[in-house]
Amino acid sequence: xxxxxxxxxxxxxxxxxxxxxxxxxxxxxxxxxxxxxxxxxxxxxxxxxxxxxxxxxxxxxxxxxxxxxxxxxxxxxxxxxxxxxxxxxxxxxxxxxxxxxxxxxxxxxxxxxxxxxxxxxxxxxxxxxxxxxxxxxxxxxxxxxxxxxxxxxxxxxxxxxxxxxxxxxxxxxxxxxxxxxxxxxxxxxxxxxxxxxxxxxxxxxxxxxxxxxxxxxxxxxxxxxxxxxxxxxxxxxxxxxxxxxxxxxxxxxxxxxxxxxxxxxxxxxxxxxxxxxxxxxxxxxxxxxxxxxxxxxxxxxxxxxxxxxxxxxxxxxxxxxxxxxxxxxxxxxxxxxxxxxxxxxxxxxxxxxxxxxxxxxxxxxxxxxxxxxxxxxxxxxxxxxxxxxxxxxxxxxxxxxxxxxxxxxxxxxxxxxxxxxxxxxxxxxxxxxxxxxxxxxxxxxxxxxxxxxxxxxxxxxxxxxxxxxxxxxxxxxxxxxxxxxxxxxxxx
RNA sequence: CGGGGCGUGGCGCAGCCUGGUAGCGCACCUGUUUUGGGAGCAGGUGGUCGCCGGUUCAAAUCCGGCCGCCCCGACCA
Numbered sequence: 251x252x253x254x255x256x257x258x259x260x261x262x263x264x265x266x267x268x269x270x271x272x273x274x275x276x277x278x279x280x281x282x283x284x285x286x287x288x289x290x291x292x293x294x295x296x297x298x299x300x301x302x303x304x305x306x307x308x309x310x311x312x313x314x315x316x317x318x319x320x321x322x323x324x325x326x327x328x329x330x331x332x333x334x335x336x337x338x339x340x341x342x343x344x345x346x347x348x349x350x351x352x353x354x355x356x357x358x359x360x361x362x363x364x365x366x367x368x369x370x371x372x373x374x375x376x377x378x379x380x381x382x383x384x385x386x387x388x389x390x391x392x393x394x395x396x397x398x399x400x401x402x403x404x405x406x407x408x409x410x411x412x413x414x415x416x417x418x419x420x421x422x423x424x425x426x427x428x429x430x431x432x433x434x435x436x437x438x439x440x441x442x443x444x445x446x447x448x449x450x451x452x453x454x455x456x457x458x459x460x461x462x463x464x465x466x467x468x469x470x471x472x473x474x475x476x477x478x479x480x481x482x483x484x485x486x487x488x489x490x491x492x493x494x495x496x497x498x499x500x501x502x503x504x505x506x507x508x509x510x511x512x513x514x515x516x517x518x519x520x521x522x523x524x525x526x527x528x529x530x531x532x533x534x535x536x537x538x539x540x541x542x543x544x545x546x547x548x549x550x551x552x553x554x555x556x557x558x559x560x561x562x563x564x565x566x567x568x569x570x571x572x573x574x575x576x577x578x579x580x581x582x583x584x585x586x587x588x589x590x591x592x593x594x595x596x597x598x599x600x601x602x603x604x605x606x607x608x609x610x611x612x613x614x615x616x617x618x619x620x621x622x623x624x625x626x627x628x629x630x631x632x633x634x635x636x637x638x639x640x641x642x643x644x645x646x647x648x649x650x651x652x653x654x655x656x657x658x659x660x661x662x663x664x665x666x667x668x669x670x671x672x673x674x675x676x677x678x679x680x681x682x683x684x685x686x687x688x689x690x691x692x693x694x695x696x697x698x699x700x701x702x703x704x705x706x707x708x709x710x711x712x713x714x715x716x717x718x719x720x721x722x723x724x725x726x727x728x729x730x731x732x733x734x735x736x737x738x739x740x741x742x
Numbered sequence: 743c744g745g746g747g748c749g750u751g752g753c754g755c756a757g758c759c760u761g762g763u764a765g766c767g768c769a770c771c772u773g774u775u776u777u778g779g780g781a782g783c784a785g786g787u788g789g790u791c792g793c794c795g796g797u798u799c800a801a802a803u804c805c806g807g808c809c810g811c812c813c814c815g816a817c818c819a
Binding site: 263264266267278280282327334337338346375404406408410415416420422469477488489490491492525526527528557559560561562593595596597598599600601602603614616617618619625739742 | 743776777779780781784810811812813814815816817818819
């Protein structure tokens, strides 16, 4: 049929692209590297936003909005930050176009008269512009902490892009805070990391490892970067969220100072943290199958679809009426549900279409079910069927949805457990990288050695686990003494 | 930036080598029979063949130039 999806086993990358396009999460745009997030995809993002936004607000954060354009000079103020982002900034040089050419061959070019005195960078991230404002707003220790978040779009001119996982423009949230002490900032960074972990696991059903990034992998300008790392079905890791302890690096660059209770002037301690629309890609890759998306019920825009089935006009009236009645009950029970009563396609087509879109639960309602006062619930996970009596649907359906949520997480967790293992020799390491998954290996901590490993195997240190047990031994690559193990994998 | 592939109805492709009425599948429209796993039959709509130029009586096809996109690598959430 027209909706064929490349099987995962044939070509995982193509499978991913097929699923994203065919389930109508997104489409390619006329501009290279950019994508259109279609209603199916945007609804997912809205659910992600709603939940995370609530978690941020519960922990005292407030939303604000800073401009898209940043003075070019700002990017140069923090040494490591320039290094990290200079190569991928879009830059605005003119403020208007002018028409050229003759009729029939008209074109537009930047009007040389309108060249900007100071060119503007389209934000690749907002530390610089936000901390320039903090400098203005902070005077006293009483002004701290500042706990801000913004929902925004940003632009990073990457060389190679992939739907949701890496696009030129993407949507994200970026939290930015300022604190009086390093301890307080570090607490904040860990609080957010925990929010990310909880969100990934409890809502996206994505088991994640948390930990610290190495010097090589940390955010440009940070003292230290924490991250959550998820594992995709093909055995590659995906960084799903980061939380940075920025120390006083930006505070010094932008002169964000406050007068302490003791009277002296001190620089603030900043943190920044973010997750992006990449999370949608993570959900697709972690849970989907050869029939399409599988969405975790807690963030699925549509949790259940009711498919009435009929053979004649009378049955059609009967089953559709019953479907509407059930739809009403489920809505009152807080379930996101709709009836698919289209007469233009047959039930089999509807099954395939809703499976492609990842709706967790299908409720089939034919004459037999109407006669018995029940519906046939079919799980998107494994197509297992459960007949449910109409009485009690307000409880049985939410219970089934929760069961699917749990099973989805458990399945992903098992996949990770099965492909997470310790390796001690370089041979085992190389072979392990090839077969995918997380490798627990000793590493000396040297950046050069880490680069060497990446060059040779494409694997990188994903995280250094927190509170890792002492497990001294030789570095898996260079043999130098290592205190313990870190997590390696090939990553997206 | 390096390597590979591709631009032909909405989508996926054939035709190009060897120039001569633009074709197939899906989708779409109409009718009809269907409807518990992607329906059958009949009839239909829709294309300046990526763009510019050249050769020729004649170009989707041959030649030159340009543009764009996708995939693989280095950079990255």
